Amino acid sequence: MLNNRFILVRRFNILLVILFLFLLLITIRLFWLQIYKNDFYLERSKSNSERIEPIKPLRGLIFDRNDYILAENILTYNLEIDIENKSTEELYSIIGELSKILSISEHERDLFFKMRSERKFLRKIPLKININNEELTFFVSKKFLFPDVTLKEEFLRSYKYGIENAHLIGYINRISKKDLEKIENDPEMLDDYFGMTHIGKQGIENSFENSLRGKSGFKKIRVNANNSFIAEIENKKALDGQDLILSIDLNLQKQSHELLKNYKGSMIMTNISNNEVLAYQSNPSFDPNLFVNGISFADWDKLNTDPNKPMLDRVTNAVYPPGSTIKPFLSIAGLENNVINKDYSINDPGFYQLPKTKKIFMDWKKEGHGNVNVITAIAESCDVYFYDLAYRLGIEKMDNSLRKFSFGQKTGINLPTEKSGILPSPEWKFKHHKKKWNAYETINTSIGQGDFLSSPAQLVHGLNILLNNKQMPPLSLIKDKFSDVPLSDEKITDEKYIEIVKRGMQEVTSSNGTFRSIANNNKNKIAGKTGTAQVFSLKSQTYDEDNIADHLKDHSLFIGYAPHDNPQVSIAVIIENGGHGSTIAAPIAKKMIDFYFETIK
Amino acid sequence: MTNLFTFLFSRTDKQLFILLLIILLFSLNLIGQAVGFNSTFFLKQLLFIFAGLMIFMLISILNIRFLFRYSLIIYVLSILLLLFTALFGTEINGSKRWLDFGVFKFQSSEILKLTLPIFLVSLIDYFKNRSQTLTELVFLCISLMPFYIILKQPDLGSGLIILSSGLIIIFLNGLSLKKILIGILGFLILLPYTWLNILKDYQKGRILNLIDPFSNPLDGGYHAIQSSIAIGSGGLIGKSSEFSSQHDLLFLPETHTDFIFAVLSENYGFLGNIIFFLIFLLFIYKLVIISINLHSHSHRLLAMTYVMIFILCFLINIAMVSGLFPIVGIPLPLISYGGSSLFIYLVMFALINSLNYNKTLIAD
Numbered sequence: 001m002l003n004n005r006f007i008l009v010r011r012f013n014i015l016l017v018i019l020f021l022f023l024l025l026i027t028i029r030l031f032w033l034q035i036y037k038n039d040f041y042l043e044r045s046k047s048n049s050e051r052i053e054p055i056k057p058l059r060g061l062i063f064d065r066n067d068y069i070l071a072e073n074i075l076t077y078n079l080e081i082d083i084e085n086k087s088t089e090e091l092y093s094i095i096g097e098l099s100k101i102l103s104i105s106e107h108e109r110d111l112f113f114k115m116r117s118e119r120k121f122l123r124k125i126p127l128k129i130n131i132n133n134e135e136l137t138f139f140v141s142k143k144f145l146f147p148d149v150t151l152k153e154e155f156l157r158s159y160k161y162g163i164e165n166a167h168l169i170g171y172i173n174r175i176s177k178k179d180l181e182k183i184e185n186d187p188e189m190l191d192d193y194f195g196m197t198h199i200g201k202q203g204i205e206n207s208f209e210n211s212l213r214g215k216s217g218f219k220k221i222r223v224n225a226n227n228s229f230i231a232e233i234e235n236k237k238a239l240d241g242q243d244l245i246l247s248i249d250l251n252l253q254k255q256s257h258e259l260l261k262n263y264k265g266s267m268i269m270t271n272i273s274n275n276e277v278l279a280y281q282s283n284p285s286f287d288p289n290l291f292v293n294g295i296s297f298a299d300w301d302k303l304n305t306d307p308n309k310p311m312l313d314r315v316t317n318a319v320y321p322p323g324s325t326i327k328p329f330l331s332i333a334g335l336e337n338n339v340i341n342k343d344y345s346i347n348d349p350g351f352y353q354l355p356k357t358k359k360i361f362m363d364w365k366k367e368g369h370g371n372v373n374v375i376t377a378i379a380e381s382c383d384v385y386f387y388d389l390a391y392r393l394g395i396e397k398m399d400n401s402l403r404k405f406s407f408g409q410k411t412g413i414n415l416p417t418e419k420s421g422i423l424p425s426p427e428w429k430f431k432h433h434k435k436k437w438n439a440y441e442t443i444n445t446s447i448g449q450g451d452f453l454s455s456p457a458q459l460v461h462g463l464n465i466l467l468n469n470k471q472m473p474p475l476s477l478i479k480d481k482f483s484d485v486p487l488s489d490e491k492i493t494d495e496k497y498i499e500i501v502k503r504g505m506q507e508v509t510s511s512n513g514t515f516r517s518i519a520n521n522n523k524n525k526i527a528g529k530t531g532t533a534q535v536f537s538l539k540s541q542t543y544d545e546d547n548i549a550d551h552l553k554d555h556s557l558f559i560g561y562a563p564h565d566n567p568q569v570s571i572a573v574i575i576e577n578g579g580h581g582s583t584i585a586a587p588i589a590k591k592m593i594d595f596y597f598e599t600i601k
Numbered sequence: 602m603t604n605l606f607t608f609l610f611s612r613t614d615k616q617l618f619i620l621l622l623i624i625l626l627f628s629l630n631l632i633g634q635a636v637g638f639n640s641t642f643f644l645k646q647l648l649f650i651f652a653g654l655m656i657f658m659l660i661s662i663l664n665i666r667f668l669f670r671y672s673l674i675i676y677v678l679s680i681l682l683l684l685f686t687a688l689f690g691t692e693i694n695g696s697k698r699w700l701d702f703g704v705f706k707f708q709s710s711e712i713l714k715l716t717l718p719i720f721l722v723s724l725i726d727y728f729k730n731r732s733q734t735l736t737e738l739v740f741l742c743i744s745l746m747p748f749y750i751i752l753k754q755p756d757l758g759s760g761l762i763i764l765s766s767g768l769i770i771i772f773l774n775g776l777s778l779k780k781i782l783i784g785i786l787g788f789l790i791l792l793p794y795t796w797l798n799i800l801k802d803y804q805k806g807r808i809l810n811l812i813d814p815f816s817n818p819l820d821g822g823y824h825a826i827q828s829s830i831a832i833g834s835g836g837l838i839g840k841s842s843e844f845s846s847q848h849d850l851l852f853l854p855e856t857h858t859d860f861i862f863a864v865l866s867e868n869y870g871f872l873g874n875i876i877f878f879l880i881f882l883l884f885i886y887k888l889v890i891i892s893i894n895l896h897s898h899s900h901r902l903l904a905m906t907y908v909m910i911f912i913l914c915f916l917i918n919i920a921m922v923s924g925l926f927p928i929v930g931i932p933l934p935l936i937s938y939g940g941s942s943l944f945i946y947l948v949m950f951a952l953i954n955s956l957n958y959n960k961t962l963i964a965d
Contacts, residue, residue: 004775005901009893011773012905016889019912023878026916029923033833034871041833045840048830 049222050233054195057214058155060241062169062204064250065278065479070165071205073155076130079139082148083116084123091116094148095127101142102135104128107296111174115197118177126197129293130156157198161250162288164257167313168248168280168477170203170416171288173295192216201291203313204244204477206416214241247276247479255595256281259588265556265575266314268460268475269592272567275464275472276479277413279592282314316411316418316457320574322448323531324381324581325459325559326402328466328501330446331374333401334389335497342500345373348384354391354440361387361443364532378504379513381530383447390446395437398445399425404471404492405462407454412474421458424451449534459559460572467567469498505529506564514582515558518590524597526590528560528571530581553577558585562593569596609658612958614891620884621657621935621950625650627877628861628936635856635864635938642857642938645705649940653947660951664959668952669899672716672723676743679716682709683750690754698754708941710751710759715945715952717747717763718906721770722899737780740771757804758929762914769909773902807927824860827853829924832866839870857938859930862922885912891953896960904956907949 033041062071079102081094095109104127112127119125127149131139139151157172159165175183179199183189193199194216200209217238222230256267260283269279284306290299303311312318334340350368352361363369363383369376377385390398403409408423422428424445426437444450454462457475465472469491505527511519514530533555556578561570571589578584610618629646636642668675682700686709690697699706721740728736744767751760772781796805831853834840856864866874885908892904911934918933920926932942 005898007775008773008898008901008905011775012889012893012909015769015772015909016912019909019916022916022920026919026923026925027875027878029920029925030832030866030871030874033829033923034835034866034874035837037833038836041830042836042840044830045834048827 049224049230051221051223053219053221055217055219055236055238056195057216057238058240059157059172059198059214060208060212061243062212063243063245064248064253065246066249066251067245068250069160070246070248070250071157071159071169074158076154076156077136078126078152078154079128079131080124080126080150080152081112082124082150086148088113094146098127098146098149101138102128102131107294111294115174118180119175119197122195122197124150124152126152126154129154157292159288161253163285164250164253164281165248166203166285166288167282167315168203168253168415169288170205171201171291172198172205173201173291174293175199194218198292202288202417203415204246207414208244212241212244215239245479246477247271247278247481248280248477249278249599251599252279252592252596253281255279256592257283257285259591260575263575263578263584263588264308264314265573265578265585266318266456267571267573267588267592268315268456269569269571269596270460270464270475272464272467272561272570274476275461275474276476278569278596280315280477282312282318284308284310286310313415313417314456314574314576316413316415316455319419319421319453319455319458320555320557320576321450321452321533321535322407322454322459323533323555323557324383324447325529325531325557325572326407326446326448326452327378327381327386328505328529328559329402329405329407329462330386330389330398331378331501331504332405332466332493332497333398334393335374335500336401336493337393337397339393340374340389342375343373345371346385346388347371348382350384352384352387352443354387354443357439359440361440374500375504375507376512378501378529379507379510381508381514386446387443390442391439395425395442395445398442399423405465406458407452407462409458411457411461413457414474414477418457419455421454422451423454448531456572456574459557460570463559463561463570463572465492466498466501467561467570469493469495502527502564505560515586517582517587522590524593525563525565526560526593527562527564528558528586528589530586531557531559532579532581533557535577550577554579556584556586557581558589560586560589560593562597569593609662612662613658613954614887614957617884617887617891617950617954620880620887623880624884624935625654627880631861631864631936632857632938634868635861645940646938649705649943653940653943656944657947657951657954660948661954661958663955665952665955666959668719669723672720675716676720679712680747680750682712683747685709687750687754696754696756698756698759705940708759708939710747710754710756710763711941711945713747713751713763714766714910715948717744718766718770718903718910721767722903722906725774725899725902733775733777734780736774737771737776740767740774743767752799755801756930757800758917758931761929762910762917762931765913766906766910769906770902773905804927807929824853824855824928825924828860828863828922831860831863832923835867835870835873837870838872839868859918859928859932859937860922861933861937862919865936866923881915888950888953891957894960895956900956900960904953907953911946911949 058073061069061073064070079098081091083091095104095112098104108128112125115122115125136151143151159169159171174197175193183193192213192215195218196213196216200206200212205212215238217236219232220234221232224230252269256269256279260267260281263283266282267279268277268281270277286303348363348369350363350366352363353359354361361383364381368384369380369382372380372382372385374385376382402423408421410418410420424441429435429437429441429451441450445452461472461475470489471487471492473487507513508528508530509515509518509522509526513519515528518526535552535555554577556575557573558581559570559572561567571592573585573589573592575584575588629643629650632646633643686700687697690709691699691701691706693699698708698710700709721743724740728739744764748760748764751763853860853863865877888908888911892901892908895901895904914931914934917926917929918931918937921928921931932939934946935943
């Protein structure tokens with residue numbers, strides 16, 4: 001046994017030295033943390049306690065021209081789950097517990113997880129949107145069981161008369177992966193959309209997204225470790241979206257919906273003097289409210305597989321052969337190129353033989369129209385007259401004239417899916433089919449067939465140009481919005497040609513015209529032009545209206561305006577597979593015009 | 602009354618006592634900053650300090666020779682207390698370490714810090730004429746018994762402190778270099794076995810967190826990260842008021858107990874830490890001088906062991922809070938909130954003080 005004080009003290013000192021070295025090591029560590037890495041840890045300490053919360057702007061409201069609300073924001077209560085640092089299993093169990101007290105559909109759950117995987121910068125994700133009052137009170141009473149579930153007051157987009165305005169207003173929907181890519185590539189957009197969940201997808205909601213949306217603000221707050229609010233550091237107010245007042249008239253929308261409800265088709269009614277759209281209707285329609293919070297798969301499937309294509313906007317996104325509605329425009333082409341004049345007439349035997357060939361083109365009226373001039377040709381829709389006109393005019397001159405009426409070009413209406421249609425020409429054909437133009441195609445074009453395609457919006461736009469005899473601003477959906485681009489007042493053709501053609505269209509509704517059924521019942525002095533567009537090119541078969549499959553029946557068209565002595569409103573109507581223009585489309589247009597004059601008084 | 606105080610003070614080392622008071626006042630200040638100066642924790646700690654100082658005074662005036670005489674009984678009672686805790690103790694966070702006395706909970710393993718060294722030191726005379734190896738093996742076994750019970754509570758940190766108090770005595774008593782090397786070798790061989798079979802997952806996790814705290818930020822790594830942030834953001838002279846502190850916002854829990862050093866570092870910075878270290882070094886220096894100058898070998902050995910335990914716990918706590926050491930539940934001696942730990946250390950210093958005062962009276 002070493003009982004020696006010297007050894008004991010030496011051993012004690014050894015331990016003291018070791019521990020002192022340990023203390024030195026600790027001091028170095030503290031120097032590293034507090035002096036060398038001070039900035040880093042200060043920053044960490046700051047970010048520990050700072051949270052940025054988005055302040056969402058209110059989306060602009062959409063009104064009709066008489067201030068009836070078409071798209072509004074209604075206050076709803078949503079259930080949100082704080083997903084930060086939670087695994088999928090934890091979230092499933094929270095949702096499982098919630099579904100014991102509230103009904104949570106599979107669809108809602110799927111949407112929740114979809115959003116969680118797509119939106120990396122969101123902390124809270126909505127699970128159940130717009131819970132009803134009963135569920136609200138029930139949840140509030142059990143809230144203490146769900147520390148991570150919060151009740152969020154949120155404005156939900158709601159479309160009043162959604163079905164009546166579906167194609168026009170469109171809808172908003174949750175921001176998709178594709179939208180997000182676009183947003184994230186633009187830092188300014190990323191700020192504007194901070195914390196937002198929805199974006200305009202279709203119609204006006206899409207094309208006016210930037211002004212309707214507004215800009216997100218944010219609130220920088222200090223929280224403690226329990227996420228309880230301590231203080232506000234910074235507050236940037238959100239900029240609410242701008243309201244839109246449309247040129248559209250809700251009453252006309254309702255009426256047009258009513259008139260079209262048994263048909264596949266569309267109509268557009270405009271104010272002739274300023275090209276403002278008053279009614280914009282496509283049928284069948286759908287309920288845009290279904291989309292606002294992510295449409296369910298069943299609903300989506302139903303809309304997409306419906307053979308009547310309810311999602312198709314038949315006003316601007318569908319193009320049809322214009323058929324005989326092209327004839328007034330073609331008349332202008334003939335008159336201004338001196339191929340015909342007011343008095344020029346031909347004899348129509350019921351067919352036309354293309355010169356230097358044996359090719360025969362039939363008139364729709366087998367026995368022929370007899371002696372016709374330009375006015376009677378329009379009124380009776382004489383095909384042979386226009387075959388002859390087109391042949392003598394030639395395709396180039398014909399195209400040059402028709403282009404002035406905006407055929408083959410977009411009208412510039414502010415909607416996302418407008419199609420330009422096709423104004424056939426030798427260049428167009430060579431570009432798309434690598435084939436040379438044939439003379440008979442000129443003949444087909446003259447009656448709005450062949451490759452000729454235009455949308456109802458284009459037809460009404462062309463008609464407005466004709467009636468005003470000048471270039472028109474793009475079709476406008478906004479009330480009293482004047483085009484920024486000054487348009488020249490230069491007449492596009494001699495006024496007297498316009499008068500001749502208008503006279504022809506006026507005769508359409510006379511006792512000799514194709515729409516003579518209203519000859520004695522035309523108090524609003526409607527003028528116009530009927531059209532029947534072949535869907536199916538008849539070769540050897542004869543067209544038997546009663547025994548042909550519905551989808552192969554002719555499209556029924558009508559373009560018109562009223563009153564003919566002082567044109568105020570113009571209209572284009574198309575009824576798919578409706579048969580003759582005079583029997584379906586024209587009467588609908590008349591009812592619409594009559595309704596217009598009834599209601600504005 | 603005045604005479605009583607004069608009597609008490611006359612038997613204490615003045616410098617040691619003043620340093621002790623400074624440290625305790627500093628502790629109160631830090632606890633106040635951590636949990637608020639009007640919180641019950643602060644008031645209770647004030648009460649503990651007051652009671653602890655009374656105990657310090659009382660023990661200081663005792664001639665503690667009798668402790669050595671009854672050391673076996675004291676040791677057996679301590680072991681029984683541990684077993685009693687294992688049976689009837691209060692379970693907190695899955696471990697049974699505390700005996701609930703209503704006013705405060707006593708951590709029974711703390712008492713072994715006092716009693717194990719007393720028992721071992723008292724045996725030195727008994728084993729005077731036996732072989733050194735036998736003595737060392739017996740000492741090891743005596744130390745391993747409480748270690749095993751505490752390990753089962755489970756409380757690895759306290760267990761290791763108790764075990765090391767035994768090892769320190771064996772070392773100070775002249776363990777040969779050969780045996781030290783054999784011991785280290787044995788430890789290294791047993792290490793993989795320990796890792797695989799003895800350590801629990803959460804304990805392994807804490808050790809792994811040391812290497813990379815951010816690998817598991819939510820679980821064990823949370824404390825390590827938050828306490829590093831608290832210390833690091835303190836800078837040279839402490840965090841300015843424009844930044845909110847980690848502990849005010851509750852990001853770092855348990856700041857008044859095991860993580861009190863983080864509050865010190867955050868509020869007073871590197872400079873504050875250095876001053877704090879200097880005060881402690883002065884206090885330790887005082888204890889070391891007293892210990893070395895005690896007159897009997899066993900007294901010196903006991904005092905030195907106590908001083909070692911004190912320094913060891915002090916360093917381990919700071920190493921743990923600053924991320925150099927796994928998180929083991931060892932409080933900062935004299936500073937952390939809590940009665941058990943405070944009383945034990947005050948009794949330790951009182952015993953050293955008493956040995957010092959009575960050294961002339963005790964025949965060597």
